[in-house]
Amino acid sequence: MSSERVHRTAHSVEVAAPAGVVYGLISNAVQWPLFFPPSVHVERLEFDGRNERLRMWATANGQIRSWISRRVQDPQARRIDFRQQHPQAPVETMNGTWTVEERADGTSLLTLLHDFTVIGDRPEDAAWVELAIDTNSSEELDHLKQLAERWTRLDELVLSFEDAVRVKGPAELVYDFLYRVSDWPELLPHVARLELTEDTPGVQVMAMDTRTADGSAHTTESVRICFPHAGRIVYKQTTTPALMTAHTGEWSVLPNETGVTVISQHSVVLREEAIESVLGEGADLAGARRYVREALGRNSLATLDLAKLHAESAIRVL
Secondary structure, eight states, X not given: OOSSOOEEEEEEEEESSOHHHHHXXXXXXXXXXXXXXXXXXXXXXXXXXXXXXXXXXXXXXXXEEEEEEEEEEETTTTEEEEEEESOOTTEEEEEEEEXXXXXXXXXXXXXXXXXXXXXXXXXXXXXXXXXHHHHHHHHHHHHHHHHHTTGGGHHHHEEEEEEEEEESSOHHHHHHHHHOGGGHHHHOTTEEEEEEEEEETTEEEEEEEEEOTTSOEEEEEEEEEEEGGGTEEEEEEEEXXXXXXXXXXXXXXXXXXXXXXXXXXXXXXXXXXXXXXHHOTTOOHHHHHHHHHHHHHHHHHHHHHHHHHHHHHHHHHO
16 A cells, blocks of 8 residues: 555445345446446456456546456455556555445345545545545446346346348458448448547547437447457447446457358346336337347347448459
8 A cells, every 4th residue: 555645435325135136246347337337348357256357447527447456256255355456547546345234134235445545645636536436336336226126127127139240351341340430420321420539549439329210319328448459349338228227239350261250249228117108108128128129239230231341342342
């Protein structure tokens, strides 16, 4: 620990769900982008069942931040300790603990502790970090409480699927089409408008107006993390359509000796209370799952087909 002043925060929430359910949600950090609003993407770098190393991207006071965390999981005690490695300035050190306490009535108390220092111990930097921790921790605990208290129906609320196409063309051209998202309004019929910011190479923040099958449009905002050497682009919608609480996805470009497979993956948490207002009186969760699957799949396949055309046309021209 540095000689700078150590700042400490504590956040907790009572959850009407078993402690094992709550612990399961916080232990699987790879799923956090789907469950926690501030979390954008998590890559698990190492895990031996107890010790874990994660690369994490998240929003903090409107900025996209990234760091590597080491975590130690203790499922028996329902405790997870974490420590950031090489944190992003102004943070100098960041450590914390998740604990889940089982109550006699079958409910749980979830507590999240942080301690941190900032470079140079500047008060304004400490205040910035504390605001980010307070905002993100409150959102995380609130959403985890909502999910955990619906744990018996969580499988119905979460929807994951993928679509794929084969391309007889270079993987680089397919990836280029998916990466150059600023060109999509001219290339994709379902994209009416798109605004893109890429202050850090490979970290794209975008706002997009998407046309639906009935001719209406909705606006979404997303963060995309691009891995060109791996042929992957992962994303998190930070502003979602009314029918979804959360939406994450990935574009994957997988070459082999006969061509390229391009895959679009989606994971969604449905907003159950919005189903009838969006789909009409009497609509149910099964209908909402079909609607979302068809709508997202239709747009994904349109994008994949045009990426295929882009790559294969270039080969024919050559």
